[in-house]
Amino acid sequence: MLSIKDLHVSVEGKDILKGLNLEVKPGEVHAIMGPNGSGKSTMAHILAGRDGYELIKGSILYQDQDLFDLSVEERAQRGIFLAMQYPVELPGVNNMTFLKESMNSIRRVNGQDELDAVAFMKLVKEKAALVELPEKLLKRDVNSGFSGGEKKRNEILQMALLEPKLGILDETDSGLDIDALRVVANGVNALRSPQRSMIVVTHYQRLLDYIKPDVVHVLANGRIVRSGGHSLALELEEKGYGWILEEDAA
Amino acid sequence: MSATTETIEQLIDHGYVAGFVTNIDAETFEPGLDEDVIRRISLIKREPEWMTQLRIQAYQDWLNMVPPDWAHLKIPAIDFQTISYYSAPKKKGDGPKSLDEIDPEILDTYNKLGIPLEEQKALAGIAVDAVFDSVSVATTFREKLSEAGVIFCSMSEALQEHPDLVRKYFASVVPHKDNFFAALNAAVFSDGTFVYIPPNVRCPMELSTYFRINESNTGQFERTLIIADEGSYVSYLEGCTAPQRDENQLHAAVVELVALGDATIKYSTVQNWYPGDEQGRGGIYNFVTKRGDCRGDRAHISWTQVETGSAITWKYPSCILRGNDSVGEFYSVAVTKGLQQADTGTKMIHMGRNTRSTVVSKGISAGKAHNTYRGLVRIARRAEHARNHTQCDSLLIGDRCGAHTYPYIEVKNPSADVEHEATTSKISEDQLFYCQQRGLDEEAAISMIVNGFCKEVLKELPMEFAVEARKLLNVTLEGAVG
Ligand SMILES: Nc1ncnc2c1ncn2[C@@H]1O[C@H](COP(=O)(O)OP(=O)(O)O)[C@@H](O)[C@H]1O
Numbered sequence: 200m201l202s203i204k205d206l207h208v209s210v211e212g213k214d215i216l217k218g219l220n221l222e223v224k225p226g227e228v229h230a231i232m233g234p235n236g237s238g239k240s241t242m243a244h245i246l247a248g249r250d251g252y253e254l255i256k257g258s259i260l261y262q263d264q265d266l267f268d269l270s271v272e273e274r275a276q277r278g279i280f281l282a283m284q285y286p287v288e289l290p291g292v293n294n295m296t297f298l299k300e301s302m303n304s305i306r307r308v309n310g311q312d313e314l315d316a317v318a319f320m321k322l323v324k325e326k327a328a329l330v331e332l333p334e335k336l337l338k339r340d341v342n343s344g345f346s347g348g349e350k351k352r353n354e355i356l357q358m359a360l361l362e363p364k365l366g367i368l369d370e371t372d373s374g375l376d377i378d379a380l381r382v383v384a385n386g387v388n389a390l391r392s393p394q395r396s397m398i399v400v401t402h403y404q405r406l407l408d409y410i411k412p413d414v415v416h417v418l419a420n421g422r423i424v425r426s427g428g429h430s431l432a433l434e435l436e437e438k439g440y441g442w443i444l445e446e447d448a449a
Numbered sequence: 450m451s452a453t454t455e456t457i458e459q460l461i462d463h464g465y466v467a468g469f470v471t472n473i474d475a476e477t478f479e480p481g482l483d484e485d486v487i488r489r490i491s492l493i494k495r496e497p498e499w500m501t502q503l504r505i506q507a508y509q510d511w512l513n514m515v516p517p518d519w520a521h522l523k524i525p526a527i528d529f530q531t532i533s534y535y536s537a538p539k540k541k542g543d544g545p546k547s548l549d550e551i552d553p554e555i556l557d558t559y560n561k562l563g564i565p566l567e568e569q570k571a572l573a574g575i576a577v578d579a580v581f582d583s584v585s586v587a588t589t590f591r592e593k594l595s596e597a598g599v600i601f602c603s604m605s606e607a608l609q610e611h612p613d614l615v616r617k618y619f620a621s622v623v624p625h626k627d628n629f630f631a632a633l634n635a636a637v638f639s640d641g642t643f644v645y646i647p648p649n650v651r652c653p654m655e656l657s658t659y660f661r662i663n664e665s666n667t668g669q670f671e672r673t674l675i676i677a678d679e680g681s682y683v684s685y686l687e688g689c690t691a692p693q694r695d696e697n698q699l700h701a702a703v704v705e706l707v708a709l710g711d712a713t714i715k716y717s718t719v720q721n722w723y724p725g726d727e728q729g730r731g732g733i734y735n736f737v738t739k740r741g742d743c744r745g746d747r748a749h750i751s752w753t754q755v756e757t758g759s760a761i762t763w764k765y766p767s768c769i770l771r772g773n774d775s776v777g778e779f780y781s782v783a784v785t786k787g788l789q790q791a792d793t794g795t796k797m798i799h800m801g802r803n804t805r806s807t808v809v810s811k812g813i814s815a816g817k818a819h820n821t822y823r824g825l826v827r828i829a830r831r832a833e834h835a836r837n838h839t840q841c842d843s844l845l846i847g848d849r850c851g852a853h854t855y856p857y858i859e860v861k862n863p864s865a866d867v868e869h870e871a872t873t874s875k876i877s878e879d880q881l882f883y884c885q886q887r888g889l890d891e892e893a894a895i896s897m898i899v900n901g902f903c904k905e906v907l908k909e910l911p912m913e914f915a916v917e918a919r920k921l922l923n924v925t926l927e928g929a930v931g
């Protein structure tokens with residue numbers, strides 16, 4: 200599905216990623232943990248194709264294709280979805296219209312028929328119920344004046360609608376109460392399938408209690424410094440990151 | 450400059466679809482302006498003597514006036530002697546215009562612009578007056594309208610057939626001395642649209658005029674007069690285009706609206722004059738005086754405009770709220786890109802008691818363009834409990850363009866309630882990235898954000914027009930035309 204090899208990236212002359220390697224197979228869920236500022240969002244943005252980052256060296260293959268050959272929207276159209284750490288507000292743009300445009304532009308390039316208004320409505324209501332997003336938020340402008348939790352649910356709603364092949368969640372759980380956390384986890388679990396992979400960036404082990412990732416990685420010093428099972432997350436919760444950084448330096 | 454800004458600017462670079470020229474035989478005056486030219490225009494139109502005199506008086510006064518210089522515009526000096534003041538397609542015969550007497554090239558022009566003049570092909574529910582250079586070439590659905598008592602014809606015909614109505618209202622809202630361009634227009638106007646809605650009649654169709662400048666070196670000086678008698682209602686649309694030419698052309702129109710007691714006039718414009726090329730060569734200079742008079746109690750005048758064209762736009766559709774409880778509205782989207790300049794806004798003159806006005810202005814600038822909102826709200830001494838709300842938003846695309854806001858508020862009655870809100874925002878890279886991450890390409894993303902920004906104004910347009918306006922916004926900003 201995804202193969203990142205020796206990725207080096209800098210932002211405004213500062214090296215952020217320094218030799219990152221990551222292999223994600225179809226059907227796997229990977230959790231990425233790590234201290235603030237370690238480059239987790241940078242990695243997520245690079246995968247989605249955001250500009251403003253300088254690629255020094257390294258390669259990323261997505262479904263055996265060089266990811267750097269694809270524009271942001273081409274990646275999205277081929278199934279990469281990024282639930283953003285800070286979802287953006289689009290004043291004046293109706294949420295429902297946005298969801299429909301988004302969905303149909305992806306369907307169009309994949310040779311599928313566009314959904315008509317009725318079919319779309321039905322689908323969106325079903326998915327909104329799944330992520331417990333109040334229907335009135337569908338009629339509002341995209342993320343405008345949404346609370347933090349509502350924005351995150353709206354991200355999961357979009358993911359549920361677009362059914363990506365590779366879903367990347369960048370701290371979707373940060374700032375959420377336990378109910379919202381469960382909703383996010385349900386959203387992820389509902390999408391789990393042998394063909395679909397997920398990368399879940401999080402600070403908190405409690406999300407992983409619900410999601411149960413296949414692999415847990417620690418991103419620090421610009422690299423994956425340790426990988427393990429769910430128990431690694433529990434260990435981090437207990438002891439913090441200090442010991443790993445020390446071992447890495449040694 | 451970031452990669453994103455560059456692509457936005459490439460997208461904005463688009464072709465102008467309406468830029469073709471129609472080859473027809475025209476009768477065009479030699480360039481130049483003097484009393485004789487004015488008398489010849491008046492003679493061709495077989496006008497009554499009072500109109501000839503009004504023109505001459507306007508010309509005499511114009512000679513002593515100077516062009517306005519207070520706008521935030523760089524206006525090159527215009528040599529009024531190099532312009533031709535009359536150009537009309539040669540008619541095959543004289544007498545009433547029927548469609549089969551119109552040059553097929555002209556019919557074809559309107560077809561290409563998406564405004565078929567054959568009634569069976571026309572958009573359902575919209576009657577059109579087609580003004581080609583200086584004259585009205587066709588007016589559709591006249592019979593159907595006359596059954597309702599509605600008069601919808603060219604100004605020239607109105608002067609022949611309804612001279613008393615014209616004389617009563619002509620220049621009663623915009624006197625020729627009002628400003629330099631209004632005086633010039635009164636002197637040389639060649640045609641335009643006349644509308645009269647009788648008392649308590651709801652006009653059964655949307656009325657519209659489509660202005661087309663075709664000849665080179667000509668100016669277009671049309672005059673529109675709409676009278677809604679007591680308790681009547683009319684919705685009127687105006688559209689305009691011109692060929693792509695290297696020289697600038699002048700369009701100096703006057704529009705007068707009169708709404709008597711309990712009458713409503715909704716006036717919508719989609720202005721798409723040729724804006725000039727990237728170097729700023731060519732394009733229409735659009736100097737227009739539009740004013741509505743709420744002459745009776747509870748009269749209602751609403752202006753909606755989507756301005757995407759012209760090299761220079763100078764235009765302030767206004768409302769005189771004379772009647773008690775009368776209502777004035779102004780909804781505007783003005784888009785400037787490349788080297789376009791727009792100075793536009795409104796005047797709301799509150800004279801009656803409990804008069805209300807609403808102003809929503811959305812300015813969008815891209816490239817090196819400048820976009821200015823200029824609005825006056827005046828509350829007269831006797832206008833008890835007048836209310837105004839003004840919302841004025843600017844959206845910048847790229848970092849070389851400018852938005853300017855000049856609100857003027859004059860309140861002479863302490864019971865007035867006047868609110869002004871203004872915002873300036875940019876399409877951010879975060880917004881574009883977000884939309885693109887959801888599978889929209891950059892064009893669709895910009896279009897979505899721009900349409901969202903203009904939503905409050907676009908919803909005021911009649912439905913068929915709103916669709917057109919959205920398309921036009923997309924074309925204007927995204928180079929969707931190959
Ligand atoms: N646009 C930017 N300009 C400058 N520095 C940046 C920018 N984006 C991220 N950084 C820096 O890169 C480092 C990694 O940031 P980020 O990827 O957001 O970390 P994380 O998501 O792991 O908290 C931080 O030191 C941050 O300050």
Ligand SMILES: [Mg+2]
Pocket residue numbers: 239240241284369370
């Ligand atoms: Mg982050």
